[in-house]
Amino acid sequence: MELVEESPYRFRIDQRDPMRVPGVVFATRSLLPDAGADKSLEQVANVATLPGIVDASYAMPDVHWGYGFPIGGVAATDVERDGVVSPGGVGFDISCGVRLLAADLDRAELGPRLDALMDGLAEATPRGMGKGAVWHLADRAELDGVLRGGSRYAVERGFGVERDLDRCEDYGAVDDADPAQVSDRAVERGARQVGSLGSGNHFLEVQVVEEVYDDRVAGVFGLRPGQICVMIHCGSRGLGHQICTDHLRGMEKVMSRYGIEVPDRQLACAPVSSDEGRAYLGAMAAAANYARANRQLLTDAARRIFNRQTGQGLDLVYDISHNLAKLETHAVDGVPRRVCVHRKGATRALPPGHEDLPADLRAVGQPVLIPGSMGTGSYVLTGVPGSPAFASTCHGAGRVRSRKQAVKAERGADPRRQLEEQDIAVRGVSRRGLAEEMPAAYKDVTAVVESAEGAGLCRKVARLAPIGVVKG
């Protein structure tokens, strides 16, 4: 794959048949994926062939190989010009995302209570493959409430406070969820998992604000140096996975009817305005709401434990997804267009002044939450004016080793002990789960974030260091 270095932190893949637009990769040379083991740059070029794509097929500095689209990919299609929506551009874990909670408590004040706090959080956080959930739904009507209402429904049912919703993307729910497009099988899988972490790179961490880069913005976000926070990273579990599977299959069947050809079968798609496109977007929105309710329920559980152990509450800083497609208005060649922005392993980063931000955040921009790899620290960023890539930035460290390779690399090592030696309390489920997520399997999140900042996609606000990790 031929890359042209356009400027620091920005490479271009020139447009050539059948690409409709160029590819753009925001990264340093050392962050670029290894072409031998990772086909993500070919995927960037493949995405550039999608009908209706505008501007460019973008990759964030944490780009790596995914299903159809790369993880770390951003692409927008023009809705009124036969633009398509592609489930592979969102990913299997629909609306996987991050929520950050801040306590009015410093590390020193928490003191030796950390261990008891971790025990409580571990006990209160259902996690691991398919196991348990905070909420046992009474019937399909309750699940429909989750699918339509997201965090709003969870708060209505007593799992949170009104203020939480001001600090959620879309105020806790997207409006266009269509539960009728969610299969019985997806419902069956989802009904037992509302309020559960899952496994893989999902986690709940107790963190400390280690460094603040912008006092004013951090202050508006409710963050200060030394402060204790809780970060929750999880998604839509089996429900989102099943929805992605169902709708990929449905689109594969009808693509030829719309005259769509793609260079990779995994890029199955349909026009946004087609029956299949609308059906997927309705189901995807339902999964998006499910993931938000999921994080709201885990928040409620964490708050109860936190209050019991410390007497303190946890204020929501923000909740943001990094696997989602959204209909948004962006300037394309200087003209406002309605586009379907796919962000897969990429985070929306609204600039200061954006009308979709709540009044108290509008002056500083949207909080962007970047979970690091296990044990290495996470970042809080904010959007910047005039950024490229449809107001998007990176989403995390980005894998460089497959899960299998990661386990192999940890052969003979004790992942849990390695974390404890860094003074990080660990509450895991399996050794394998920890081994798969060791930092050696990931890019350096600091290098990723600095590249994203260097490329003009966002600005650093604070860095958080983990002191305790609960994992599936």
Added chain:
DNA sequence: ATGTAC
């Protein structure tokens, strides 16, 4: 990511 395979 995921009842780690329909």
